[in-house]
Amino acid sequence: MNTDPDYSAAYVVLETDAEDRLEGYGITFTLGKGTEVGPQDAVILHRFQLCTEALKDGWTRFKVKVSADLHRCRLIRNMIGPEKTLMKNANQCWDVPEAVEWMSKLAEFKPLWTEEPTSPDDILRHTTISKPLVPLGIGIATGEQCHNRVIFKQLLQVKALQFLQIDSCRLGSVNENLSVLLMAKKFEIPVCPMLVELAFVNWCSI
Structure with a gap:
């Protein structure tokens, strides 16, 4: 990774x-x-401008690329206010102690979820990370790297995620996708498909 x-x-x-x-x-x-x-500063300014425009257009959900970046989360939360939904994407960058430590610190910004806090193949790690964070109101979102229903079954059985993100092109077939959707229904876990995320929830990635 x-x-x-x-x-x-x-x-x-x-x-x-x-x-x-x-x-x-x-x-x-x-x-x-x-x-x-282009230069990093220009990219950051562009992203905050994007956030401002999205707010004007009535967007209500925002996703932040973040690892241990408290400053960025604070800026975005201050921009969007307390009522808008904030999500975080860690891009698989933590091991278990780091994930729990940093996500606990980021709890003050009230994120709905942290996406891929650790290796997407490590089901037990996700379970260990998820347990202390659920009481803080932070869910784990993962699944875009999963390629079959067996991995999803295990993630669901051990309560390793609170938001299921399938990538319909990565899964093997229509039947495989339907199997995962039915399992998510059984476990009462919301599904946010990666390739139609914009249609599923109005969010702006910052």
Whole structure:
């Protein structure tokens, strides 16, 4: 797992000369510097501007890329106010003691969830992290890296997550997706699909 990722994406539109002007779309997403994003300060200013615009447009839920960054969470919470929903994405950067320590510190900002606090393959770690945080009102969200229903079954059985994030393209088939959705229903765990997250919940990633 890359603990200091440099996210980058390139988007391609393929145009055709068909009568209906058929087009194809593709995106490549990397953890490297595939697409330069400019100076860090400019990126941060742009993100806060994005947050301001989202608030004006009536957005109510905001997701922050954060590890041990108390300053960023404080800035965003102050911007959006106490009533808006704040979520955090840790991008798998912690082990168990670090996750519990930092997420406890971040509890003052009242996040709905912390996404992928540790390796997505480690079910027991997620369980250990989840137990002391549930009383603080912080849920664990994970699942986008899971590729079959067995892993989801185990995560659900041991109460390792409070929000299930399937990636329908990573799971093997329609049947596999349906199996996971039915299990989430059985365990009464909300589902927030990664590829349709914008449609599922109105959020702005900062």
